[in-house]
Amino acid sequence: MLQVCSVKKSFKGRTVFSNLDLFVEQGRFHVMIGPSGCGKSTLLDGLTGVFPLDEGSLLWKGKSLEDLRHHAAYMQQKDLLLPWFSLLENALLPARTSGQDMKTAKETAGRLFERLGLKGYESHYARQVSGGMRQRCALVRTLMFNRDLILLDEPLSALDTITRQSLQSLLLLLQTEFKKTILMITHDIEEALSLADEIYLLSTRPMSVSGRYVLTLPKPRSDHDPALTAMKADILKKLEGDLNHEPG
Amino acid sequence: MNRVNLPAAILVVLILGVWEAAVRLLDVPLFILPPPSCIVWTALIRAPLIFPHALVTFSEILMGVGLAVITAIPLAVVMFARPALEKAFSPFLVASQAIPVFALAPLLVVWLGYGMASKVFMAWIIIFFPICVSLLEGFKSCDPEFRILFRLMGASFFNTLTLLYWPWALPRFFAGLKVGVGVAGIGAVIGEWVGAQKGLGFFMIQSNARLRVDLVFAAILWLTAMGLALWRLTGILEKIIIKWK
Numbered sequence: 001m002l003q004v005c006s007v008k009k010s011f012k013g014r015t016v017f018s019n020l021d022l023f024v025e026q027g028r029f030h031v032m033i034g035p036s037g038c039g040k041s042t043l044l045d046g047l048t049g050v051f052p053l054d055e056g057s058l059l060w061k062g063k064s065l066e067d068l069r070h071h072a073a074y075m076q077q078k079d080l081l082l083p084w085f086s087l088l089e090n091a092l093l094p095a096r097t098s099g100q101d102m103k104t105a106k107e108t109a110g111r112l113f114e115r116l117g118l119k120g121y122e123s124h125y126a127r128q129v130s131g132g133m134r135q136r137c138a139l140v141r142t143l144m145f146n147r148d149l150i151l152l153d154e155p156l157s158a159l160d161t162i163t164r165q166s167l168q169s170l171l172l173l174l175q176t177e178f179k180k181t182i183l184m185i186t187h188d189i190e191e192a193l194s195l196a197d198e199i200y201l202l203s204t205r206p207m208s209v210s211g212r213y214v215l216t217l218p219k220p221r222s223d224h225d226p227a228l229t230a231m232k233a234d235i236l237k238k239l240e241g242d243l244n245h246e247p248g
Numbered sequence: 249m250n251r252v253n254l255p256a257a258i259l260v261v262l263i264l265g266v267w268e269a270a271v272r273l274l275d276v277p278l279f280i281l282p283p284p285s286c287i288v289w290t291a292l293i294r295a296p297l298i299f300p301h302a303l304v305t306f307s308e309i310l311m312g313v314g315l316a317v318i319t320a321i322p323l324a325v326v327m328f329a330r331p332a333l334e335k336a337f338s339p340f341l342v343a344s345q346a347i348p349v350f351a352l353a354p355l356l357v358v359w360l361g362y363g364m365a366s367k368v369f370m371a372w373i374i375i376f377f378p379i380c381v382s383l384l385e386g387f388k389s390c391d392p393e394f395r396i397l398f399r400l401m402g403a404s405f406f407n408t409l410t411l412l413y414w415p416w417a418l419p420r421f422f423a424g425l426k427v428g429v430g431v432a433g434i435g436a437v438i439g440e441w442v443g444a445q446k447g448l449g450f451f452m453i454q455s456n457a458r459l460r461v462d463l464v465f466a467a468i469l470w471l472t473a474m475g476l477a478l479w480r481l482t483g484i485l486e487k488i489i490i491k492w493k
Binding site for chain 2: 045048049050069070072073074076078080082083084093094096097098125127145
């Protein structure tokens, strides 16, 4: 579906990532994991055209393109709900700005609100609901982009453990029920192991892919599965090794 | 009922008390400095005389504010959308504040006449700058992550302006508007001093010429009350519009 080929980005002479290759397969849940500050968010910003990449190319279903702006929905770390709009109005923003039929969009949003446990909160404002509900609303908005690929930038990092676990199952719905392809970044190994079909392990700056894991275990997964425990130990070992070799 | 700003109230009472006592103890003549009690009494008892003048000045201020709002908003939007235009307009905006309005007043009376137009224009010159600059800064202060979100949604500039930038900038717009309505009276009164047949500025000049300092102060009191009322009204409007704050 998407091939990221040897991309590179530098800021003021400092290379954030170089020679980075990714292969995103349709319908699969890909997770990129790496230490905080290694440049994961910068990579997603580069892929979505927030700034141009210095080198490399992107192939979308075999065709070359500049960025994923028109092909991917992007959910950032913050929920980014506008305080002057209700939850429903926030969720409808992608439909409103892209000129979709609002009647159909409202019906779709209504169904998503029900599915994601937000029914009855449509007219509430972001300040009136919990962090988990805000994030669920942001998830509805992301789905309303109506795009095949969803990029998630640590969407659960600001949430408490209980809310996080319940939202992890909702993230899986994106793949299983809404048939989306997902590329998520996180620094949480357990989160990656419970959600991913494929994990890309990222090294510190300049960031590059230092390992790739394919997970075939069915979901939902148990934390105590020996295969996952072994994989977690291996990832941790590689990450620690990478951090010990970090310059400076 | 709104809570009274106690420290401010105490300070006002203290200043007025010292003023009242000093004038009475030192036996200062009324045509030099009347006591506050006399000013308040004059402002009330002479209300039928002052009111028509106040109404004219108030209308000039309102028209100046209205004109400033309807001209500042499009200019701020244009400067935000096209930074090159901001660079082009900025020196003129700053210059409009650097030129003393006193220097412009006689010219405006010559160009626009003794009627309301010259006073409205004077008020506009003073109010336009804070509104335009505040709104522009409000647009610029928008969180870049929201800009990215709108960009990824494929939103047009108009959509982004109406759904994101405008609501985002509203608190700053109202801050500028509050400054504007607070100082709008200066422009109108200066215009009336230079040449007018009605208005509080005209009334003050006439009263001063007859050594009726109590009437001059009464006019100032009315002008202050008008400014405070407009400031308060703007605050109420802000609360009604910016519900999410």
